[in-house]
Amino acid sequence: MQMQPDAPPAAPRRFRLNGRDRSVTVPDHALLIDTLRETLRLTGTKQGCDGGECGACTVLIDSVPRLACLTRTGECEGRVVETIEGLARQGRMNRVQRAFHEQLGTQCGYCTPGMVMAAEALLRRVPHPTEPEIRAALAGNLCRCTGYVKIIAAVQAAAGEG
């Protein structure tokens, strides 16, 4: 990110990220998407429209899906942030990731991290969602390859496993 000469000073922001306490020193106007991708090099969270329209940058903050492109890093102070990198355990995909893989719920893959995080949040809140509940939970996640059918099947498969 380009810094202006009159840029406000950076300050440490502490939050829990993917199970680890982290502290990053960034200014107030730093956005979570840039802190994750540029500062922390966690590039699993995708930068799509970068304007709150596509859902590709969906992460979880306190288990609630949020758009990293519209969230300031400063807002995360003291909270629990989870990205796609935090789901696998010891190299094993979690149930949602595995279901997307097995049900072919991914094509080009660009929307997948956001889709998986939105689905993960839904399944934590509603372990056995109906199809309308799945569609509502993924309403903000745009996919331009699939017809969403296999994405929904993947979430249903993950729910069946849970």
Next chain:
Amino acid sequence: MEPLAPFRVLAPASIAEAVAAAAAHQGARFLAGGTDLLVNLRHGIGAPGVLIDLRSIPELRRLGPDRGIGAAVTLAEIAAAPPMLAAYPALIAAAASVAGPAHRAAGTLGGNLCLDTRCIFYNRGEWWRSATAFCLKHRGETCHVAPTGHRCHAAFSGDLAPALLAYDAEMRIAGPDGLRTEPLSALYAEDGAAHLRLGPGEFLAGVILPPDPWPAAYAKARTRGAIDFPLAGVAVALRTEAGSVAGLRVALTGTNARPFLLAGTEALLGTPVDAAWRDRLGRLVQKQVSPMRTTLAAAHYRRRVAAALAGRVAAQLAEAA
């Protein structure tokens, strides 16, 4: 998209601190969920050096007491249909219809009521707007929607305002002169470049719902059913007595520079809701909405869909009565 111009964020702990912060920092903007403001800032629309985050004020994050809703209550909290809002289904439906879950988790009541107006010539990156010499709303001389006119026609696209107008809700405005309570309709002006009647340093602190609301409902037409701003949105509050319409308020969004209450609805009282009544309501709506070429969908479609939605929602309410 362009990087954000640098700003500092202040986190006042009270309404008084927020007012003082605004007085101390000329040109500061009030921030809540940021789903509208941060996108516009990234488009190079304004570069305030200071943002005042209203979410740090506990009083503004409260549902209640009584029938008050703080401006920083999120749309997700309203859409979750808390018991306090059980008598206000149109408000719940309007909140649930805003964008997607992640937007509703961040976006707030106050942010949706103070949403900036929208237009295909305005909600664009700086490079795009520079190619058209900008527009009347920001930095430019000409409104590309109506080049011979001298007024901005960008449309207000919030979903909560029509529901709250139909309920006849009041608002609380905080500012240098303290807190004042006024009808919500007093917040808006029919000017796409200056649609909010807020003085320097003033901000919306919350709304107050009326007791004993009439039955009401909200419906909107949009390009993408899953997530989109309204091309037209209509809230209707309708009270019947012995099968006839005894009270009617119709509020619209997405068609004008401000959300507004339909005038002349008293002419529709005293008769049942039938096809002829719906035609009369539809004509009244078509006369008062003024959609312009601010969306990719045609303006005449938005005019007709506003009328159709008004009739449909009114008929559903009459049937349920």
